[in-house]
Amino acid sequence: MISARGVCVRLGASDILHGVDLTVTDGEVVALLGANGSGKSTLVRSLVGVLPLAAGSVELLGSPLGPSVDWERVGYVPQRVSAQSGVPSTAREVVSSGLLHGRRLRLPRGWRTRTDEALELVGLRDRAQDSTSELSGGQQQRVLIARALVRRPDVMILDEPVAGVDQPSQEAFAATMRRLVSQGLTVLVVLHELGELAPLVTRAVVLRHGQVVHDGAPPAASPGTTTRRTSTSTPTTTTRATTRAPPSTSPTPG
Numbered sequence: 001m002i003s004a005r006g007v008c009v010r011l012g013a014s015d016i017l018h019g020v021d022l023t024v025t026d027g028e029v030v031a032l033l034g035a036n037g038s039g040k041s042t043l044v045r046s047l048v049g050v051l052p053l054a055a056g057s058v059e060l061l062g063s064p065l066g067p068s069v070d071w072e073r074v075g076y077v078p079q080r081v082s083a084q085s086g087v088p089s090t091a092r093e094v095v096s097s098g099l100l101h102g103r104r105l106r107l108p109r110g111w112r113t114r115t116d117e118a119l120e121l122v123g124l125r126d127r128a129q130d131s132t133s134e135l136s137g138g139q140q141q142r143v144l145i146a147r148a149l150v151r152r153p154d155v156m157i158l159d160e161p162v163a164g165v166d167q168p169s170q171e172a173f174a175a176t177m178r179r180l181v182s183q184g185l186t187v188l189v190v191l192h193e194l195g196e197l198a199p200l201v202t203r204a205v206v207l208r209h210g211q212v213v214h215d216g217a218p219p220a221a222s223p224g225t226t227t228r229r230t231s232t233s234t235p236t237t238t239t240r241a242t243t244r245a246p247p248s249t250s251p252t253p254g
Contacts, residue, residue, distance in 0.1 A: 001025060001026055001028075001060070001061060001154070001155045001186045002022065002023065002047060002058075002059070002060060002155065002186075002188060003022075003023050003024075003058070003059040004020060004023070004043075004046075004056065004057070004059075005056055005057050005058075006019045006020075006021065006055060006056035007019070007022070007043070007046060007055070007056035007057075008020075008054040008055035008056055009039075009042050009043075009046050009052075009053060009054055009210075010054040011042070011051075015054075015210065016039050016042045016210050017039050017042055017043060017046070017211075018210045018211050019055075019056070019211070020039075020043060020207070020210070020211065020212055021212065022047075022212070022215075024155070024186060024188050025186075026184075026186055027184060027186055028186055028187070028202050028203060029181055029187040029189070029200045029201050029202050029203075030188050030189070030201070030202065030203045030204070030205060031189055031190075031191050031194060031197070031201045031203070031204045031205070031218060032044065032189065032191070032204075032207065033190075033191060033204055033205070033206045033207070034206050034207035034208060035208070038207040038208050038209065038210065039207050039209075039210040040159075040190045041079050041159050041160075041190060042210075043207065044157055044159050044188065044190055045159075046058065047065075047157060047188075048060075048074070048076050048157060049065050049066070050078075060074060060155070061073055061154065061155065071101055072101070072151050072153075073151070073153050073154040073155065074151075074153055074155055074156075074157070075098075075148030075149060075151055075153035075155070075156040075157070076148060076156075076157045076158075077144055077145055077147075077148045077156070077157070077158040077159065078144075078159050079159040079160050079190070089131065089132055090128065090129050090131055090132070091119060091124060091127050091129070091130055091132055091135065091143045091146075092112070092115050092116070092128040092129060094132055094143050094144070094147055095115045095118050095119055095143060095146045095147045095150050096112075096115045096150070097147060098118075098146075098148060098149075098150040098151055099111055099114065099115075099150055099151065114150050114152075115128070115146075115150055116128055117150075118146040118147070118149045118150040119143075119146050121146065121149055121176050121179070121180070122142040122143070122145055122146045122149070122172060122173070122176050123142065123176070124139060124142055124143065124146065127139065136166065136169075137164065137165055138166040138168065138169025139169065141161065141162070141165050141169060141173075142169060142172065142173065145158070145161060145173065145176070149176075149180075153185070154184075154186060155185070155186040155187070155188070156180075156186070156187045156188070156189075157188045157189075158187070158189040158190065159190045160190050160191065160192060161173060161189065162191075162195070162196075163192055170196055171196060174195075174196035174197055174200075177200060178199075178200060181200050194218060194219070198218070201218045202218070203215070203216065203217070203218065204217065204218035204219065
């Protein structure tokens with residue numbers, strides 16, 4: 001599904017990624033972990049062509065990164081962007097935009113049904129006609145996830161999809177992902193902590209200073225604990241406090 005070999009990314013005068021190898025196979029749910037500045041978001045943005053590679057190669061769905069990729073089968077949710085725009089838009093309108101891309105500038109037949117199905121998946125079908133300005137931050141994030149899901153993708157790439165959203169939205173997202181993964185969806189997700197997705201994650205990849213330092217089993221959490229990353233990017237298990245603060249989201253690449 002996803003294959004990256006020797007990926008290097010340079011931003012300005014800074015080398016951000018140094019020869020990263022990453023493979024995500026059909027049906028896997030891979031969590032990308034690491035401290036702030038470790039290169040997680042840079043990596044996922046390079047995987048979908050938002051950032052250029054300085055060296056290395058990427059394949060999606062068996063095709064080299066670029067126009068040959070079947071982008072309709074790829075869902076991408078970038079890091080914490082607003083569902084609002086300069087022009088007032090309803091949740092349905094935002095989600096339907098996920099059906100457009102460089103080769104399709106008009107909505108396909110049946111777009112309304114597909115849009116409402118995607119909103120149903122994230123628990124917002126009843127807010128389809130509401131302006132996104134009326135939605136909470138967590139609900140706006142779920143609208144953006146629905147925009148990626150409306151394509152009915154085979155693989156989803158998500159960059160901290162629950163960062164900064166409320167607990168109900170985190171739980172709704174986890175429930176949605178459980179249903180989709182049970183149907184065979186392949187997922188690469190950047191996380192601040194495994195949290196509600198811990199039972200779904202099949203493998204963890206940890207970045208430190210733009211390099212992979214761990215690729216294998218996710219950190220195990222015992223009952224009454226939550227799995228967090230530490231400032232050194234090494235997954236550890238820490239005791240869950242009585243009250244957990246929530247952790248500190250889609251243009252189509254062409």
